[in-house]
Amino acid sequence: MAAAELFDEHGYRGTNVADIARRAGLTLGALYFHYGNKRGVAEAVMNSQPQAIEPLLQSEGVQHVIDITMVWARRLQLDPLLRAGVRLAVEQRSHDMSDPTSFNNWASIMAGYLQEARDNGELRPEVDPAALARFVVGACTGVQLYSQLVSCRADLMDRTCEMWQILLPGITSEEAHARLVVDPARGCTE
Template identity: 55%
Template sequence: MRELKQERAVRTRAIILKAAAEVFDELGFSGANIREITQRAGITQGAMYFHFGSKEELARAVMKAQPMTVLPHLATRGLQRLIDLTFVWAHRLREDVILRAGVRLTGEQNSFGMHDPTPYQDWAAVMSECLREARAAGELSDNVDIEVLADFVVSACTGMQMYSQISCERADLMDRVVAMWQHLLPALRAPGDVSPLDGSALRAAEVLREIAPQRLGAGQETRTAP
């Protein structure tokens, strides 16, 4: 019985998070309200406050959920995993409302009194782990500072998606990510490394084909909280 309650609580929390992301994505933090979020989630405000104490807490949860919209879809390791991560991120940013809302809230947070760099730092930590694996595998040049590079890629991706959003609602974001790796990858590889690292548009398309079945399964969810 206890396990069943815990399972229901996890499902309810996920439903609230998705509903909140939809509202934040459409209206931003300032335009969003708890009533709209609970109506979309199909729950009472009391149930919402049981899981999240405030709208600010909900916003933080959406911001921190960003990496988990990408990481479960990846099977590669090292430097290829980092490249693939940015490909999946660029694709899912256009179709995953939690990722999209998290990006919006992270960029707008100063406007509602938040100054939390944690979402960026979480991405940098994920990327640093990929780079440490790459170095252990002999893929990464000894001249590369792992922490500096991870922070740079996060910054580059942040800027690219903002530019792409303004230019064409992110329609060219994948092209921008591919261009980044075409310029970066030759400078990052260790001399003599012969691993089949690939940052091309063909690789991006291959990654998206690989994750398609996972996305299909993830989309089969209920809208009513138990």
Template identity: 50%
Template sequence: MAAQPKQQRALKTRDDILHAAAVTFDELGYKGASMREIMRRAGVTLGAVYFHFDNKEALARAVMLSQTGELTANLDSEGAQRMVDFSMVWAHQLNVSPLIRAAVRLAVEQQAHGIGDKVSYGDFEAIFQTWLESAREQGELAPGVDPSVVAEFLVGAFTGVQHYAQLSDAMATLPDRVVRMWHLLLPGIVTRECLDRLVIDPARGRVAVPPAGGDSAA
């Protein structure tokens, strides 16, 4: 531990706080979570919490922003398959990861707490667009399909499908809903040949995703 560079230690502390905040938001809701409770769960001082995050809202924004990095960490497919795999990881993680659950819940409910931050949605839109453009370069997109239009729509569609699954059965059916969604959408997005090749399977979402602060488990 003593050999660990200072900066790396600070990063680990920040990650611990972020993870503790997510668990607390997930369990108690944004309103119910206090900086003191987050401090207690992270096993750090209140000073450390405030060194990294100005206030609870800053923590909530950081939790929302952490989604894309967490979810894309272990993807190894490309183009359209990467987009589908990503959605399966997301649907699975929403059932098992407090960080992802808290991030998505905060993103949906933020306006009830006086926050109006679309940055996390913008992140998703940007990565969808990148993957769709790479799909187009590989000849996977149907003629006339505009990656930016599809990317924008997918962000909204995923958000709403998640929300409806949350209200309906606390997210248990989300992976199946995502499969049905792709079967509806993909024929309008990719070529017939690409569609025949794509694997739309919730099992591909059950890959290990490192937890927040994962590299510091040692």
């Protein structure tokens, strides 16, 4: 998506609507018709993250949530659409937006898989699927930000594995913990 490449490179303020239209091969009229304004394009980019990840995955329960984060981390290294979505979501205040939709969408998707995991006995009984989902979304947001500042996200797969190695012993049953796979290879979908 043309807009994503511009938002990824230049941020919200550094990108203008005429450049988006030109890069996308659209007239300005067509762009305004589809998205309303620059903010509408930015919202579409921010909120497109799950569609870029979910169709690539086949696992279930806790493994599915691990895989979401591993594929998300891997594609942040490669895919301007995902990178732009995350950049726009994190820097919202610098362009006077305050929209938790992209965070809430991820939390809701993960909570569904974690509820399934709970029903299957994968989670310890005291773990609240909604609270865990909310925490994983926040944690991933901050872990990728820190990784970007330290290594331009080169170490993001390792940091994401580290997160799960820290989390799993406290949230999963022993049987599930022994079976779950935490490995950078889970991020490769080709």
